[in-house]
Amino acid sequence: MKRLLIALAGIILIAACKKEQIKLYQDTDPSLYFTLTTYSYSFMTDLDSTSRVIYLPVKLSGALKDYDRSFTMQVINDTNTTANKDWYELKQGTLPKNSVNGTIPIVLKRNVTIDTSIIKLKLVLTPSSTLDTMPNATIQLSWTGKIIQPINWNWLRYYFGTPFSTAWYKFIIKTTGRSSFPYSPTLARTDPATWNMTQPQIQAYTLQVKEALQSYNAANPDNPLTHDDGIYKGQLVSMP
Amino acid sequence: MLISVALLGVSCVKDRSTFNTRKITPIVIDTTGLKAQLIQYQFDTLQLMPKVTQEGMDSGRLKYQWTIDAYGGYERVVGTTRRLSTAIIENPDPTPYTLILRVTDTTTNLKSVLTWSLQVISPFGQGLIVADTKDGTTSDANLIMAFNFTSGLPTDSATTRIFQNAYSRANGNQKLDGLVKQVNYMRYNSTKDITFLTDHSFVRINPNSYQLTGKDNDLFVLAPGVIQPNEIQTAIKTNQHQYIINNGKAYGRYGETRQFGYSFLAPDALGYSCQKICGLQDPVYYLKTAGALYDEKNNRFLLLPRMVLMSNPLMSFSPTDFSDPAPAFDPNNMGNKTCLQMIEGYDQRIIAIMKTRDQDQFFVYQIKLTDPLNGKMGIMANDLSNSPEIAQAKFYTCSNAEQVLFYATENHVYATTLELGSPSTTMLRYTTGNGEKITGMKMYTGGGSMYLPNPNAPSDWSQRMVFSSANRLLLLSTYNDATKEGKIIAIPLEILGIGGLVTNPDYIRTYSGFGKITAFSLQSL
Numbered sequence: 001m002k003r004l005l006i007a008l009a010g011i012i013l014i015a016a017c018k019k020e021q022i023k024l025y026q027d028t029d030p031s032l033y034f035t036l037t038t039y040s041y042s043f044m045t046d047l048d049s050t051s052r053v054i055y056l057p058v059k060l061s062g063a064l065k066d067y068d069r070s071f072t073m074q075v076i077n078d079t080n081t082t083a084n085k086d087w088y089e090l091k092q093g094t095l096p097k098n099s100v101n102g103t104i105p106i107v108l109k110r111n112v113t114i115d116t117s118i119i120k121l122k123l124v125l126t127p128s129s130t131l132d133t134m135p136n137a138t139i140q141l142s143w144t145g146k147i148i149q150p151i152n153w154n155w156l157r158y159y160f161g162t163p164f165s166t167a168w169y170k171f172i173i174k175t176t177g178r179s180s181f182p183y184s185p186t187l188a189r190t191d192p193a194t195w196n197m198t199q200p201q202i203q204a205y206t207l208q209v210k211e212a213l214q215s216y217n218a219a220n221p222d223n224p225l226t227h228d229d230g231i232y233k234g235q236l237v238s239m240p
Numbered sequence: 241m242l243i244s245v246a247l248l249g250v251s252c253v254k255d256r257s258t259f260n261t262r263k264i265t266p267i268v269i270d271t272t273g274l275k276a277q278l279i280q281y282q283f284d285t286l287q288l289m290p291k292v293t294q295e296g297m298d299s300g301r302l303k304y305q306w307t308i309d310a311y312g313g314y315e316r317v318v319g320t321t322r323r324l325s326t327a328i329i330e331n332p333d334p335t336p337y338t339l340i341l342r343v344t345d346t347t348t349n350l351k352s353v354l355t356w357s358l359q360v361i362s363p364f365g366q367g368l369i370v371a372d373t374k375d376g377t378t379s380d381a382n383l384i385m386a387f388n389f390t391s392g393l394p395t396d397s398a399t400t401r402i403f404q405n406a407y408s409r410a411n412g413n414q415k416l417d418g419l420v421k422q423v424n425y426m427r428y429n430s431t432k433d434i435t436f437l438t439d440h441s442f443v444r445i446n447p448n449s450y451q452l453t454g455k456d457n458d459l460f461v462l463a464p465g466v467i468q469p470n471e472i473q474t475a476i477k478t479n480q481h482q483y484i485i486n487n488g489k490a491y492g493r494y495g496e497t498r499q500f501g502y503s504f505l506a507p508d509a510l511g512y513s514c515q516k517i518c519g520l521q522d523p524v525y526y527l528k529t530a531g532a533l534y535d536e537k538n539n540r541f542l543l544l545p546r547m548v549l550m551s552n553p554l555m556s557f558s559p560t561d562f563s564d565p566a567p568a569f570d571p572n573n574m575g576n577k578t579c580l581q582m583i584e585g586y587d588q589r590i591i592a593i594m595k596t597r598d599q600d601q602f603f604v605y606q607i608k609l610t611d612p613l614n615g616k617m618g619i620m621a622n623d624l625s626n627s628p629e630i631a632q633a634k635f636y637t638c639s640n641a642e643q644v645l646f647y648a649t650e651n652h653v654y655a656t657t658l659e660l661g662s663p664s665t666t667m668l669r670y671t672t673g674n675g676e677k678i679t680g681m682k683m684y685t686g687g688g689s690m691y692l693p694n695p696n697a698p699s700d701w702s703q704r705m706v707f708s709s710a711n712r713l714l715l716l717s718t719y720n721d722a723t724k725e726g727k728i729i730a731i732p733l734e735i736l737g738i739g740g741l742v743t744n745p746d747y748i749r750t751y752s753g754f755g756k757i758t759a760f761s762l763q764s765l
Binding site for chain 1: 461462497499501502503505506509551
């Protein structure tokens, strides 16, 4: 009996030394997802254009490949989509070789409706045989050509004047090449990173705009710049 | 049991293991007579030679290493012999560096270390900044600190320090690209800088280190688009502020503001384009204006806003009031004239040297700003068209201590009177030496002193009198093509009222050793 137990222990020890195959991860299901859940675009940054291509960022969960991979997306037609299908063009996305970061372009178009409202479009990445998508790989897109009074106009009015209108702000944007003027000493107290424009900067932009306004009115004596909407509609634009 | 007995036996054996130990003689660094805290001008040579001994040992065994260290990991090896002799290139800093001497016995590796606190201070104090070129395409900046330009130097003997090539030495041997046509110093409290203008660039440096701090667009809140420097001027006396003209537009900055804002707007739809500007050194606080510029586009003078209101637009002069007594001219309508220079003169008058654009007609106009502004500010006009060599004049300057304008050709300096109600009389006041040509002229307005003859004993040098240099010292830069040497010549103004430059050469100081000098300016404290 004792010998039998020793032999059994020996067998167990020998069996314990057997090489075990470690199961490796198999990338059978590489998946894409949008890195953002929402994306907003305003034609305020490009007043003269009638369309704009924007690139939505995507990321890969899965193994890299040494060749480019393409993918597509499609519209989710629910209440989160108000865009007419003629107002955009979906394009094919690309995941470059040896990269986990890709983009998928979409052409956003502009018309009178878009200039007066905010358009919504919900998109979802389309799975394919080579690239699957993560659950809920969606993005909520919105765009507009509408100009709205910035939240810090209570400060900007000391420089650009109290009356606000679309035509006036478009003129300011076109002159300065900027679509925002993050100057607000009050908001800067709690969020200095966002409200980072200095007083000398806003002062300089003010003079730039004032000079452009003088030139415009001198060049258009019969049609000086006026406010085109809001409560000051029809009034001449003037600066302090 | 046996093991225990064996161990006990072994433990009783006498330990002889230290018998081979040799006593190492310590390295002694004797600092007798040496200060523990060193204060050194940047660029000066630091020399130290402590006594190092190792009793009974050959000094050839010792290895030396001197380093300068600073917080943040900075370290520079500055010497490897017992005698330290090194140029200090470290930047001036209120926090002292540490000078470390490490002496190592190369046989035993025994080390001895000694440290000193080393404060590096700026050598660049009050003086005269001189921009020169030696190759005709690049420039350098030098600083003269001397009795004439530096307050606190008691005499003019053996006190002159000239920092040659200070810019390139402080900037990795890189020279300024292009030829400097103007240089200007600005200080407000602890904020100070020097700005150089070439035809294509603005270059700004720190006067404490002469290191580059900014260029071109860096000087502006909003990049102007085109960089085409025209002019720079600083009101340095009080309420310090600075003006520049770039691409025909004037900009201002006040106090500690480092950047220029947007250019001054025109007062009307006519716009403006300028090349010359004059801000008053001590603008009266209640005046609406701090100076004037000349609008070449519309042939008129325009008023600058007060220095604290740099975002205000330029102002037109009041409509000229020709009632008796009529003013001498109409600043709103100067005819077909271009402005050659604008300077502040006697009694805070703005002096404008003008030329008819298509003819050799030269005039000096004087503007006196009033409170309130009125239509009689064009107080004097002098026709200099018949003054000797006026058409060849290249440089103009004046002192606020007399009603005189100096103008200089390549070889001559003339003084012409500008008294109200009197025609000008012009006298030759200085002629350059053989082969020397004038490359610049300016009335010095900074600190420092000069000597003048004692009127009671004009020929007795021992009875010479000391005067402040400001507005009494005419500076010329000259260049000799044959020797390729540039000089600064400082000529005291002896007789006020007629531009009477001193004629006794003992009183004229010359600072030489430069390339061709293209610009110079005071550097204040």
